[in-house]
Amino acid sequence: MGAVRRLPRALLRRLLKGAALVVAGFAVLSLLLVLLLREVPAYGSMVMVERKVQAWLAGEALPIRHQWRPWETLSGHAKLAVIAAEDQRFPDHHGFDLVELRRAWSASRDGARLRGASTISQQTAKNLFLWTGRSWVRKGLEAWFTLLIETLWPKQRVLEVYLNIVEWDSGVFGLEAAAQHYFGVSADRLSEVQASRLAAVLPNPRGWNAARPSPYVERRSLWIRQQMRNLGGAGYLERLTD
Template sequence: MVRLLKILAKIVLWFVGLSLAFVLIFKFVPPPVTATMVMNGDGITKDWESLSNIDRNLVSAVVAAEDGKFCTHDGFDVEAIEKAIERNARGGRIRGGSTISQQTAKNVFLWQGGGYVRKGFEAWFTFLIEKIWGKRRIMEVYLNVAETGIGTYGAEAGSQRYFGHSASRLSKSEASRMAAALPLPQKRSVTNPTGFTRRYGNMIAARMGVVRRDGLEACVYD
């Protein structure tokens, strides 16, 4: 038993050390590839861009769509998580309450799909990037690794694919449509949205004004 505990302690120490090392490295270096990119099997099209070269409209759009409390939480939106648990307890399609920070931690360091084990690792990496990266870097990485289409990752590659121009000049309408498709980028159309995706995009576009007015993305630019 003592030997087993020593082995487990070494594994934990190695994991903590390695995870800290990768988080520190990726604070300054773009993640070269992620598990999601490799496991999808659809090829990889990506083009890293600094946040200063990504239009602010997209930042406002993803905050409006994904995480209105991005600038005020410490990585976890407790209220959203509790609501997700209540909805899931009623049955139907499983929904999460993940913040942009949690999604970034998952996209960079882990794999897609549910499960308590992955959620536990996700919480650990979310804590680390909140403490070590800060909000601006989290947003920058999120907008560069999020899947924006089949085999397409990041704002720049998505903007070039759908609109034929750089992410540095996304219009309000373009940004809201990209944000509306983010939860299901392989199924939702960005260029010709219909039905729910179109309505959701319009709702995001309307919320973007509130995000700007109330400074809900101000921490990204402080």
């Protein structure tokens, strides 16, 4: 009888030990992966895989257009435009913009719809390692990977990876593919207006068009250009190497 009473406790210990080993293994593997991608180009992302699977399940063909471009060959206008549009405190925070989080929470308490406050670091973590959609599991994993890349990568690398993997249209990923797709130029030849229009469509990349912007997208791109000047222009990017 004593052995029978002890069995559930022993089983529980084994289950807990197994769970701890799984968590530890995941932590080590994710750490090694983030360290590897600090130096190795990201030639794909989990969101690219997700889009391919979605298309396959729908019985459709979805060619992925993507070409990695190093930092030096990415338009300075595009770098600044994306920061101006998405995360103006990017050089200063440690992955999470607490100011925007407080504003979003206050707005939701006042009855407004809860809006996103994701940083470029969080979006990089989500696009590179995870999937789209909303769940507490995904948000928890996003926070973990955000902490890893903020700890192990310089800010310049975070933005470099983001610009190379972010989605800009169905099957169009990264700045090089987007520049070619919308404007027929390379990623290093984008003008300020073109860059601001690309940044303007990021909240809805499969629904908005950077080459034929709607009045709303055009107004948003004008606002982004104003924000780029308010940030101080190209000199602002020097803060990413501090």
